[in-house]
Amino acid sequence: MSRRDAAPRPGNAYRDLLTLGLFASIFSAAMIQGGLGALLPYMGEDMPMTYTLESLHITGLAAGGLVASALAEPARRRLGRGRVLVLGASSCAVGSVLLAVAPTPLLSAEAMLFIGFGLTSTLIAGQVLLAALHGARGARMIGELNVSYSVGALLATAALPVLAASALGWRGFAGIPALLLVLLVLPLVVVGVRRTATDGAVAVPAGTGHAAGRARLAPAVMLLCVVVEWGFLFWLATHLTTVAGLSTADASRATAAMWVAVLVGRVAGSRLLGMLRPGLLLGGSLGLAVVATVALTVVTTPGAALVTGVAAGLAAANLYAASVAYLIEADPVRADAAVARGSLLSAVALVVAPLGMGVLADVIGLRTAFAGVGAVGIVASAVMLAITWPAPRRPVRPVTVASTVPAAQAAPVPPEES
Numbered sequence: 001m002s003r004r005d006a007a008p009r010p011g012n013a014y015r016d017l018l019t020l021g022l023f024a025s026i027f028s029a030a031m032i033q034g035g036l037g038a039l040l041p042y043m044g045e046d047m048p049m050t051y052t053l054e055s056l057h058i059t060g061l062a063a064g065g066l067v068a069s070a071l072a073e074p075a076r077r078r079l080g081r082g083r084v085l086v087l088g089a090s091s092c093a094v095g096s097v098l099l100a101v102a103p104t105p106l107l108s109a110e111a112m113l114f115i116g117f118g119l120t121s122t123l124i125a126g127q128v129l130l131a132a133l134h135g136a137r138g139a140r141m142i143g144e145l146n147v148s149y150s151v152g153a154l155l156a157t158a159a160l161p162v163l164a165a166s167a168l169g170w171r172g173f174a175g176i177p178a179l180l181l182v183l184l185v186l187p188l189v190v191v192g193v194r195r196t197a198t199d200g201a202v203a204v205p206a207g208t209g210h211a212a213g214r215a216r217l218a219p220a221v222m223l224l225c226v227v228v229e230w231g232f233l234f235w236l237a238t239h240l241t242t243v244a245g246l247s248t249a250d251a252s253r254a255t256a257a258m259w260v261a262v263l264v265g266r267v268a269g270s271r272l273l274g275m276l277r278p279g280l281l282l283g284g285s286l287g288l289a290v291v292a293t294v295a296l297t298v299v300t301t302p303g304a305a306l307v308t309g310v311a312a313g314l315a316a317a318n319l320y321a322a323s324v325a326y327l328i329e330a331d332p333v334r335a336d337a338a339v340a341r342g343s344l345l346s347a348v349a350l351v352v353a354p355l356g357m358g359v360l361a362d363v364i365g366l367r368t369a370f371a372g373v374g375a376v377g378i379v380a381s382a383v384m385l386a387i388t389w390p391a392p393r394r395p396v397r398p399v400t401v402a403s404t405v406p407a408a409q410a411a412p413v414p415p416e417e418s
Helices: 010-015 017-046 051-079 081-101 105-165 169-195 218-242 248-272 278-296 302-317 319-330 332-364 366-388
Strands: none
Touching: 017 051, 017 081, 017 105, 017 169, 051 081, 051 105, 051 332, 081 105, 081 169, 105 169, 105 248, 105 319, 105 332, 218 248, 218 278, 218 302, 218 319, 218 332, 218 366, 248 302, 248 319, 278 302, 278 319, 278 366, 302 319, 319 332, 332 366
16 A cells, blocks of 8 residues: 555544645634624725625625535546645635735625635535544544634634734734645645545444435535524624623623633534544534523523523534534445535525524514524434434345346446435
């Protein structure tokens, strides 16, 4: 076996260049995507924008992710996972450079398209690749990849006020991930792809995988989990000020507590994914999400808001990573296609669900509309149960089929494509 074909041993997981490149790529792109909400007011001081132009940046991220999800499987088949990863890192680099030098809001919104496309492409190909490279540790590595995203987003949010107040301004903030992507990430990914076989099959422990018909439902679990996750991440602060009647300062502190809990939960979840089946962690997260949804309906004090924010953060922390690991486990033979399909559905949900929540809240009130987040969590749990519930055994009736083809020449029937 050649050096290039050797997968990294478990003890060498963090010394594998391609794994390090993946982590660095997600970390750098998360600095922009995760910090975008806080960055927009600073950009508006330099380039005055309407609310429509501001929202166009968020739409650009979602649209880029949607395109990447739609093209993920055809691109993987044509180019291979390795080249898709290089393409993803290159797209993020182009987007970050465009953002740092953008003279108009339209160009900075266009930069978000590149970031959304590159980050989503890297996540789809990279998470399946981690499962293929690291075997039994693959689920844990997927969890830790999402930890790197959280760290990038949190560091960016914390550093933004300091950099924006300096001579560099907000463009200096955008320039940091640009430099990281161009000078560090791209070389790591390119060299790692050259040294590592990136298109190997996903190996999972014995006893995993589900019947093909049921496995097709698994991407729907990922879609529903994304709706629950972003229901908290998008709407917690608004719920606390509008429904609970708390001040914006109290809501901000509860939101900060939620993001700290997200980071802590993802660190813990990455360890749990190395010990538990993904479905167990996913089911526990969905159960906690339902509890957090109910708790939000009775919050009236800042202290209760902080506790609820922590519960919401812990609930949302591992929904994405665990749902990806669950998808791969449910259908390891077609893991690339399953993750691509789940990511496509999730991108659509990310575009539609927040808008749908807003429209519904205008009609029936946010308290009632937000109860839908808990309902979606219950539906996701039910779909998981439908996938994993043991199938009833049916007696096999022998069937005699006349054939003129000798048995030795009969070709096996290929597995049905999902």
